[in-house]
Amino acid sequence: MLAMDVPVAVMSGLVLAEGGKHLLKSGDKEKKRFMNVIVLMYAAIFIAPAPIYYMCGWPAWEVNYLWRWVDHIKGYPLRAGFIAYALLACVVIPTYLGYELGNFLIKKGKELWVRIGYIVMLILVGIIILLLRDITFNIYADFVKYDAGDSFSFWTHPFFTGWFLSALYFWGSLVLFYLWLRKQK
Numbered sequence: 001m002l003a004m005d006v007p008v009a010v011m012s013g014l015v016l017a018e019g020g021k022h023l024l025k026s027g028d029k030e031k032k033r034f035m036n037v038i039v040l041m042y043a044a045i046f047i048a049p050a051p052i053y054y055m056c057g058w059p060a061w062e063v064n065y066l067w068r069w070v071d072h073i074k075g076y077p078l079r080a081g082f083i084a085y086a087l088l089a090c091v092v093i094p095t096y097l098g099y100e101l102g103n104f105l106i107k108k109g110k111e112l113w114v115r116i117g118y119i120v121m122l123i124l125v126g127i128i129i130l131l132l133r134d135i136t137f138n139i140y141a142d143f144v145k146y147d148a149g150d151s152f153s154f155w156t157h158p159f160f161t162g163w164f165l166s167a168l169y170f171w172g173s174l175v176l177f178y179l180w181l182r183k184q185k
Contacts, residue, residue, distance in 0.1 A: 001062060001136065006094050008047070010117075011121035011125075012095050012174060013043075014098045014114050015118050015178055016039050016181060017039075018115060040095075046174070046177075047091040047092075047170060049169070050170060052087055057141070058140075059142060060142045101114075102114045138151040138154070139152050139153070
């Protein structure tokens with residue numbers, strides 16, 4: 001759901017900044033460029049696939065039941081293109097902004113604020129899940145089913161299986177990249 005994707009993306013940028021803090025503190029332009037590339041590639045390869053996956057299978061759910069037109073992108077190249085690039089932007093831009101915020105805080109010697117920032121983003125996602133629990137855990141694939149009240153549980157296969165695999169892909173990659181960045185010289 002987009003309501004969760006954006007804060008998760010910001011959180012990821014902050015986590016990656018903390019992981020590469022010694023590279024950012026060095027002041028070396030090559031190391032900063034390396035971090036920029038890693039963060040942008042990470043967002044595109046490890047975060048963006050999840051919202052695109054959900055948009056393909058459960059578009060109404062992915063947009064938090066806000067925009068009915070997402071049900072009607074087939075045969076409309078501009079709509080399809082817009083949604084593909086909008087989803088990419090909804091994860092790449094917040095990830096990069098979170099990373100830049102982390103970079104700024106690290107350079108100011110406020111490294112603890114980076115950690116506080118990503119913990120706050122994680123708590124925000126929890127609050128969003130709590131506030132939107134009805135539409136988070138009751139899945140309506142499209143607006144026709146949403147209007148009819150025809151939902152299925154988040155915990156049913158194949159939805160839960162897809163969510164579990166995409167969550168494992170994201171969280172596993174975030175941990176691995178964090179640890180890998182800490183070892184970079």
